[in-house]
Amino acid sequence: MDAQKLLKELEDAGTAQNRKIYARHGVGEKMFGVSFKILRQKQKECKGEDELALALWKTGYHEARLLAAMIADPKKMDAETAELWAQDLQNYVQTDEFSSLIGKTSFVQEKMEAWTLSDKEWVGRAGWHLLANIAQHDDVLPDEYFLAYLARIENEIHQRKNRVRDGMNNALIAIGIRNPELTEKAKVVAEKIGKVEVDHGQTSCKTPDAVGYIEKTLAYRKKKESKKRR
Numbered sequence: 479m480d481a482q483k484l485l486k487e488l489e490d491a492g493t494a495q496n497r498k499i500y501a502r503h504g505v506g507e508k509m510f511g512v513s514f515k516i517l518r519q520k521q522k523e524c525k526g527e528d529e530l531a532l533a534l535w536k537t538g539y540h541e542a543r544l545l546a547a548m549i550a551d552p553k554k555m556d557a558e559t560a561e562l563w564a565q566d567l568q569n570y571v572q573t574d575e576f577s578s579l580i581g582k583t584s585f586v587q588e589k590m591e592a593w594t595l596s597d598k599e600w601v602g603r604a605g606w607h608l609l610a611n612i613a614q615h616d617d618v619l620p621d622e623y624f625l626a627y628l629a630r631i632e633n634e635i636h637q638r639k640n641r642v643r644d645g646m647n648n649a650l651i652a653i654g655i656r657n658p659e660l661t662e663k664a665k666v667v668a669e670k671i672g673k674v675e676v677d678h679g680q681t682s683c684k685t686p687d688a689v690g691y692i693e694k695t696l697a698y699r700k701k702k703e704s705k706k707r708r
Contacts, residue, residue: 479524481537484530485537485542488545491512492509492510497510497511502680502681505568505571506540509539517541517544520549531546540569543566547572547578550579552580557583557588560583561589565601567604577607581608581611586611587612589608590608591605594606599640599641606642609649610645610649613649614655625663628653628663632667635647640677643675644674647676650664651686661692673687
């Protein structure tokens, strides 16, 4: 599909109401106000069209970048392009969709280790979201690897930028549900750092309490496993 034609379709699909909602979530003026339902439909139509993804990203429009991250093939994504896209990130919505893409690449760990050190808010958030992804899906890394990041979360979280703190809290939760040993370690860290303050703007979003979320998730898993055995 032609990028300019698709961009016009996105523009036509936008609504004033969605633009108001997205603005409250920190999205800048370069947006159309397209619903995620429509973006997911476009994703199905254009999945794997990497040239299209590159072209969409370059436009700078919010929904075009979301769709670019949705349709790009993680197996074909290269580290250089990932780095360029990371530096372009403009809000947490883009960052989270981008992180989902990079989480499926072969260089996810490399980028996570670099980006968690970044002073840039969106790059830093992406790094910690990648750590959460690794904690949930990597079966090889030892507990010691994650203990080092728990120590960093404990020592750094209150000094990091707003949305980075949210990402670090999410990583803390992901590490906490990885296995029983890390559960206890993560809960100790969560108790030490206390409430994580994140400004979510003019929205109803809240930063979850790590201990409560870990316990709730593990209880749900246990209940689900119990049902399977019946």
